[in-house]
Amino acid sequence: MADQPCLVADQLGFSWPTGHAALSHCTFSIPKPGLWMLVGGNGSGKSTLLRLIAGLLEPSRGRLHRRLKPALVFQNPDHQLLLPSCGSDIELSLAEHLSRPARLELVEHVLSQVGLEGFRQRPIHSLSGGQKQRLAIAGALASQAELLLLDEPTALLDENSQLEVLSLIQDLSHRQERPITALWVTHRLEELQWCDGAALMERGSIGPWQSGASLQAQLSPLATRKG
Ligand SMILES: Nc1ncnc2c1ncn2[C@@H]1O[C@H](COP(=O)(O)OP(=O)(O)O)[C@@H](O)[C@H]1O
Ligand SMILES: [Mg+2]
Numbered sequence: 001m002a003d004q005p006c007l008v009a010d011q012l013g014f015s016w017p018t019g020h021a022a023l024s025h026c027t028f029s030i031p032k033p034g035l036w037m038l039v040g041g042n043g044s045g046k047s048t049l050l051r052l053i054a055g056l057l058e059p060s061r062g063r064l065h066r067r068l069k070p071a072l073v074f075q076n077p078d079h080q081l082l083l084p085s086c087g088s089d090i091e092l093s094l095a096e097h098l099s100r101p102a103r104l105e106l107v108e109h110v111l112s113q114v115g116l117e118g119f120r121q122r123p124i125h126s127l128s129g130g131q132k133q134r135l136a137i138a139g140a141l142a143s144q145a146e147l148l149l150l151d152e153p154t155a156l157l158d159e160n161s162q163l164e165v166l167s168l169i170q171d172l173s174h175r176q177e178r179p180i181t182a183l184w185v186t187h188r189l190e191e192l193q194w195c196d197g198a199a200l201m202e203r204g205s206i207g208p209w210q211s212g213a214s215l216q217a218q219l220s221p222l223a224t225r226k227g
Contacts, residue, residue, distance in 0.1 A: 130161025
């Protein structure tokens with residue numbers, strides 16, 4: 001079981017009803033838990049791929065095999081936080097049959113896992129962008145997800161909050177007990193330093209895993225030229 005890949009995509013294809021192919025011959029696997037990053041230009045199919053892995057879309061072709069429970073984390077946490085307080089929002093992700101004390105204990109537990117101890121009754125509107133993003137991650141943990149699909153989770157954050165979210169996901173994906181598998185989409189090349197493997201997505205398919213440093217070195221000259 002431990003040797004099985006966390007995720008396998010085999011010749012995955014997806015076309016929108018317009019006929020536009022967002023993914024084609026997309027083949028890759030995630031061998032083990034850790035922080036895995038995807039980089040690619042606008043429209044290369046990154047968000048579509050995450051939606052397929054999350055089960056929100058069905059592949060048009062190919063095969064997707066995942067053995068871990070997925071959860072999506074979006075760029076803008078305001079799009080996924082629904083209830084007014086931190087605790088009530090996390091409770092939405094908990095299994096329904098739990099008793100009241102068990103629910104409270106789990107809420108406190110996931111809040112402490114993301115560095116938000118004591119935030120149970122805090123109104124969500126009083127949180128910073130980075131704290132909201134960590135709350136969204138707490139919700140994913142509360143749902144027992146083991147595969148986090150993070151779609152440019154730091155794009156709207158300042159540098160400090162960006163680092164907090166990165167180091168949180170790094171910790172969760174390298175902890176001793178039940179490390180999570182994180183698939184992280186980014187535009188920020190400096191984030192590649194944090195990953196266990198990085199790959200380039202182009203025109204709906206994914207290149208081989210390489211080290212974050214090597215993909216960063218490959219792409220940095222292009223980014224500088226562009227902007
Ligand atoms: N709801 C949709 N209907 C039709 N085409 C879409 C839809 N969402 C995305 N696309 C198209 O699919 C392609 C991949 O988009 P997307 O996965 O969002 O790329 P990325 O996240 O890499 O920017 C793009 O050409 C985009 O225009
Ligand atoms: Mg996208």
